[in-house]
């Protein structure tokens with residue numbers, strides 16, 4: 001039986017009068033990677049933030065492996081959900097190593113030795129063993145984002161959420177982050193990724209979700225969405241994206 | 252003569268140091284909850300606290316001291332001169348210190364807290380392990396500044412007759428008639444204390460030094 005890791009049911013969110021999410025439902029099964037694309041201001045970040053309750057939704061449910069995430073159990077459930085931010089948000093006063101292990105020590109209460117071992121393992125997975133003792137201000141953007149990914153992975157999450165993880169990066173640094181994400185997707189991690197890197201989507205996504213104005217307009221496998229989208233809006237948006245970004249950043 | 256007057260002046264210095272430490276300490280104790288309420292509190296708490304802060308930053312210290320020492324007894328609240336001075340210094344310093352702490356907490360940035368929450372920390376843990384260590388570093392330089400201001404302003408206790416450094420100095424002058432030398436000696440003692448305070452805090456800052464935290468400072 002294929003297990004549903006993330007289930008979002010009719011999620012709604014308003015800011016004042018503005019309806020940001022107007023009823024979003026989706027599922028991510030174990031090992032799947034789903035990519036969300038859509039114009040700016042559409043509510044993509046809000047959707048991800050509602051999943052781990054960094055933002056409190058007004059309506060609807062979010063279930064992780066069948067268990068509902070509520071504001072009450074949020075801080076427990078968040079340990080099982082890795083979150084990667086657009087602007088990294090590494091802890092500025094901690095070294096790369098401490099960034100990765102602080103959650104293990106303070107949240108999961110592992111011993112320092114155990115935490116260090118896991119943290120070093122994760123840093124080496126993202127190719128940053130040598131940078132373990134450096135502070136965020138001493139790392140490049142791409143390195144920061146890879147540390148942030150290691151920090152999330154160290155908690156052994158069931159699900160990884162990525163919110164435009166490469167859009168704050170210089171073009172020449174995007175590749176190194178995407179390749180870490182591709183490895184991760186191929187290793188069987190369950191991922192929900194907001195990105196406009198279509199090369200990434202084409203390579204590893206099981207499904208593309210096109211969102212606009214707080215609603216899912218269209219979703220389907222990349223082959224279908226890219227070559228033969230059913231909705232005009234999807235087609236227009238993809239054309240604009242390709243013009244803006246170019247297409248292939250991954251070889 | 253300077254040598255002869257030193258023991259007496261040092262006795263005054265001790266009182267000055269007491270005033271400074273107690274004033275700063277009281278200010279700190281009030282400033283911490285005030286700055287917290289300003290950052291994390293609801294609208295009413297924020298309003299009350301910023302009113303408090305503005306009010307006590309606007310009243311000259313001397314006026315505040317007069318109010319505490321001469322004004323309050325009229326409504327039946329009476330403090331000794333020394334206690335009045337500690338209260339005056341502490342209340343005013345709390346207004347400045349709360350501004351320092353609020354600025355320091357805010358300059359840590361929302362993303363740090365979000366990241367802390369995202370790995371499963373509780374709001375308290377996020378503050379304790381992520382926000383506080385950074386805010387501490389941001390607040391050290393302006394706090395050192397506040398330290399020296401309270402130290403210097405403790406001389407206003409003179410006005411209420413507290414026998415601190417400056418008043419000891421003027422007692423000596425009333426028998427020696429050497430205001431220049433004695434006041435210069437007082438000035439030198441203040442200078443020495445201010446320099447030591449800066450040195451000490453500079454040392455603490457160095458101990459806590461982290462790459463990336465050198466340039467950011469909160470304006471005072």
Ligand SMILES: Nc1ncnc2c1ncn2[C@@H]1O[C@H](COP(=O)(O)OP(=O)(O)OP(=O)(O)O)[C@@H](O)[C@H]1O
Nearest residue numbers: 015016020038039040041042043044045046047164
């Ligand atoms: N805290 C908030 N208060 C009020 N409005 C908000 C808040 N957060 C987001 N919004 C609004 O919600 C809308 C959706 O924002 P969101 O960040 O989710 O969009 P997005 O699809 O991620 O866009 P982008 O591609 O630019 O990141 C925007 O119009 C934004 O202004």
Ligand SMILES: [Mg+2]
Nearest residue numbers: 044045046164
């Ligand atoms: Mg966004």
